[in-house]
Amino acid sequence: MFDKAIVVGTGTTALKCAEVLLKKGITPEIYCADETGVSMVGGVRRLLGNEAAERLFTDKTSLTECLSEEVKKTLIISSESYYIIPKIVLEKENITAVNFHNACLPFYPGRNAEAWSIFEGNTFSGITWHYMVPQVDKGPIIIQEKIKLTPETTSLSLLRQQKRLAVDSFAEMIDGLLAGNINSVPQNEAPGVRMHYSWERPNDGKLDLQWDSDKISAFLRCYDYGLLHTLGVPVVEIDKAYYKWEGYKISRVNTDREFFLLEDSTITIQKGSTLFQLANVKRTEEFQKNLS
Amino acid sequence: MEKIIAILSEIVLDVDFETEENLVDDGLIDSIDIVSIIVELDAAYGISISSKEIDASNFNSAKAIKAMVDRILAQSNPM
Numbered sequence: 241m242f243d244k245a246i247v248v249g250t251g252t253t254a255l256k257c258a259e260v261l262l263k264k265g266i267t268p269e270i271y272c273a274d275e276t277g278v279s280m281v282g283g284v285r286r287l288l289g290n291e292a293a294e295r296l297f298t299d300k301t302s303l304t305e306c307l308s309e310e311v312k313k314t315l316i317i318s319s320e321s322y323y324i325i326p327k328i329v330l331e332k333e334n335i336t337a338v339n340f341h342n343a344c345l346p347f348y349p350g351r352n353a354e355a356w357s358i359f360e361g362n363t364f365s366g367i368t369w370h371y372m373v374p375q376v377d378k379g380p381i382i383i384q385e386k387i388k389l390t391p392e393t394t395s396l397s398l399l400r401q402q403k404r405l406a407v408d409s410f411a412e413m414i415d416g417l418l419a420g421n422i423n424s425v426p427q428n429e430a431p432g433v434r435m436h437y438s439w440e441r442p443n444d445g446k447l448d449l450q451w452d453s454d455k456i457s458a459f460l461r462c463y464d465y466g467l468l469h470t471l472g473v474p475v476v477e478i479d480k481a482y483y484k485w486e487g488y489k490i491s492r493v494n495t496d497r498e499f500f501l502l503e504d505s506t507i508t509i510q511k512g513s514t515l516f517q518l519a520n521v522k523r524t525e526e527f528q529k530n531l532s
Numbered sequence: 533m534e535k536i537i538a539i540l541s542e543i544v545l546d547v548d549f550e551t552e553e554n555l556v557d558d559g560l561i562d563s564i565d566i567v568s569i570i571v572e573l574d575a576a577y578g579i580s581i582s583s584k585e586i587d588a589s590n591f592n593s594a595k596a597i598k599a600m601v602d603r604i605l606a607q608s609n610p611m
Binding site: 250251252255279280281282283284285286396397399400403404465466467468 | 543545554556557558559560561562563564565567568570571581582583586
């Protein structure tokens with residue numbers, strides 16, 4: 241069905257999809273349209289050799305030119321890619337493109353889906369592989385798997401589960417995809433669902449002390465990417481000053497009270513029987529509503 | 533070393549941590565894996581690994597990770 245496969249993306253998920261293809265006897269080309277996937281170089285060298293590693297990084301314009309000039313029957317696999325494959329490529333008859341999205345579409349299209357699903361108090365998230373159409377994250381669904389969200393799930397822990405499930409699901413669907421006989425279903429209309437863009441932040445990055453315990457917990461966990469600041473640094477406003485923190489702890493206590501206290505470098509918030517402790521708190525002027 | 537390998541094996545599947553010496557350089561782990569490893573090491577050893585430690589040389593092997601943890605433990609509990 242295909243003469244060629246191209247993987248576009250960053251990180252180990254893209255590399256592992258390439259490995260799945262290699263096990264099927266297909267040697268893909270791998271491209272990364274930005275410099276964020278630096279760990280990719282060694283991985284591509286390990287899988288495909290030095291020449292492929294040297295070709296890995298390309299700018300978006302060059303990649304679009306390369307893909308739009310492709311004449312072979314080509315399967316494009318997009319995984320954790322910051323490059324949006326343009327309409328001019330997706331509408332070519334010889335191109336079939338599939339994308340990994342880290343949510344159960346049609347819900348949470350767009351960026352940072354893991355954080356939004358936690359922030360909005362969902363009970364599940366998941367992953368979707370779908371055919372790509374010019375409208376972002378709108379194409380027919382090939383495979384979808386759910387992940388249960390718990391009161392402990394953070395954006396980091398969810399991303400890790402999603403990456404693992406993405407590779408397992410890709411391995412599951414690859415034979416049907418290559419043979420061209422895999423079923424897909426159009427996405428249902430989902431009223432109220434909207435695209436999240438890269439600059440958007442849950443509640444504009446501000447923790448609201450008026451929230452209930454579930455919402456405060458969801459906010460802290462959705463911004464928790466470990467040492468990565470994927471969504472920037474969140475703040476809390478107290479007496480017209482902004483404060484940021486380096487770590488947090490959520491615990492249950494026997495008393496049932498409601499208060500917050502800023503003392504030394506700790507903010508303690510109690511909501512009912514849930515205690516939140518924000519550690520290494522510092523005053524900051526850095527608050528930014530949107531990410532640049 | 534067993535404790536470190538158990539933590540790594542929970543986070544990254546299909547890698548032989550006993551022998552692998554180029555986890556970062558060979559693209560076997562990425563930034564999400566590294567920060568996940570840090571979260572688990574912090575919890576398991578009661579330490580706080582800072583972003584300054586995020587360097588391929590500290591994460592290329594189980595042995596390198598153990599050396600980093602031992603160094604941080606020694607700094608936090610000087611004899």
